[in-house]
Amino acid sequence: MTELALPALVIEEVELVETGPRLVLANRSPGPGETQVPIDSLLALELIDSGPTGVRLAGLRIWVGETLAVEGSTSPPILPPFAGPRSSLDQTSDSVRVVLHPVVPLESLALISMRVVAQTADGEAQLEAQYAFTVEDRTPPRLLAAQAVAPRQVKLAFDEEVEVPAGASFSFVPEGRPAVTLKVIAVSLDATLLWLTLDTELTPDVRYLVTVAGVSDSSGNEIMPPYDRAQLVGFRPAQPPGRRFDLWQMIPAHNRRDDQTGDLRGFIACLQEVVDLLLSDLDRWPQLFDLERAPERFLDLILRDLGNPFSFSLDLPTKRRLAAVLVELYRQKGTAPGIRNAVRFFLGVDITAIVPLAAEALVLGESELGVDWVMGPSHRFALYAFDVVVARALTQEERARLRHIVEYMRPAHTHFVTLVEPRPPEVPDHWELGESDLGETTALH
Numbered sequence: 319m320t321e322l323a324l325p326a327l328v329i330e331e332v333e334l335v336e337t338g339p340r341l342v343l344a345n346r347s348p349g350p351g352e353t354q355v356p357i358d359s360l361l362a363l364e365l366i367d368s369g370p371t372g373v374r375l376a377g378l379r380i381w382v383g384e385t386l387a388v389e390g391s392t393s394p395p396i397l398p399p400f401a402g403p404r405s406s407l408d409q410t411s412d413s414v415r416v417v418l419h420p421v422v423p424l425e426s427l428a429l430i431s432m433r434v435v436a437q438t439a440d441g442e443a444q445l446e447a448q449y450a451f452t453v454e455d456r457t458p459p460r461l462l463a464a465q466a467v468a469p470r471q472v473k474l475a476f477d478e479e480v481e482v483p484a485g486a487s488f489s490f491v492p493e494g495r496p497a498v499t500l501k502v503i504a505v506s507l508d509a510t511l512l513w514l515t516l517d518t519e520l521t522p523d524v525r526y527l528v529t530v531a532g533v534s535d536s537s538g539n540e541i542m543p544p545y546d547r548a549q550l551v552g553f554r555p556a557q558p559p560g561r562r563f564d565l566w567q568m569i570p571a572h573n574r575r576d577d578q579t580g581d582l583r584g585f586i587a588c589l590q591e592v593v594d595l596l597l598s599d600l601d602r603w604p605q606l607f608d609l610e611r612a613p614e615r616f617l618d619l620i621l622r623d624l625g626n627p628f629s630f631s632l633d634l635p636t637k638r639r640l641a642a643v644l645v646e647l648y649r650q651k652g653t654a655p656g657i658r659n660a661v662r663f664f665l666g667v668d669i670t671a672i673v674p675l676a677a678e679a680l681v682l683g684e685s686e687l688g689v690d691w692v693m694g695p696s697h698r699f700a701l702y703a704f705d706v707v708v709a710r711a712l713t714q715e716e717r718a719r720l721r722h723i724v725e726y727m728r729p730a731h732t733h734f735v736t737l738v739e740p741r742p743p744e745v746p747d748h749w750e751l752g753e754s755d756l757g758e759t760t761a762l763h
Contacts, residue, residue: 350449371439460545466553486532520552
């Protein structure tokens, strides 16, 4: 067997540098400020006397909240609300260990305060301390209310923030007739609110009972009966004042009188629901071509109908603005103001100049007339070519968009050649004393 020699630690002398309180409250469980304490936890603490006499049991009192839990002068000292089978009080020569076993579990999410009053046997040291802890969340969420906010949308309100696991379900039971059966096809979560999207429209004015299953709070507590259900009334869309489109009143009077069983009235009520939905769709039709209120998919159709030549990915407000100005952009096509306005609309960039092509620019002190520089363009392409000058540096995506815009908006016989952007400022080559040579490694600036 291999032998190992391990280093040894020997304490030869202990010196007390700082004197603390003689009577100390220690080994608290749960500790001060602790959270998520289980509701069935034991409450334990220990009183330690560093002096020679120990703790006086008759002077010990402990409160849990507003309830007196330990009275040291009585027998037994632990009082009934906290004298469960696992409770105990053990005293030694220098300490007292108390364990409280609540007969009733702690209240969910309660802030429990502990107050301890004690003294030593010789009466020279007293202690009065208080601390608190928070119990875990064991309260399931509650469904407070349900409301139909649109023909196919229902809002559910809970008393706390909830989560929707994969197995959660929602059921709708109509409490009136006639009524359609409903199925939830999408769920959207917003803190304490759930937005349910239905597969078909709610029957207007019919009362439904919605029941929730599987929804839980952040601590995993699932919703439980009877707080898992609520009533709502089917959504009825707004209609113009004075409209009267009652199919039952359109039926001849003798047919209404002959309907002793109510079957005809029930059948007409089914038709009335369909008619009301059709009338609601007709009432919403003007919104579909209103640029300020049209849904995005209809805005896309409007832009397609206007022949939108720009294939950029745009947000909803920009689509509305584009639909409003696209015809005016068509009118400005082929003009310099049109190019400037289109670039400003899509990119928010101002074009500072649209200049003729500078392919044969004059360089002072170097260019020779008729050799490498001419007074004007020397061929047809250069005659109708131009450059675009912008006021700031662009990103790669902005450059691609600007080129696409200019290519579409330019006059047909012209050619867009170069996009001119500001150059970054040049960093001068400063002089270094004793090393720089004028004209060779540095220059005046």
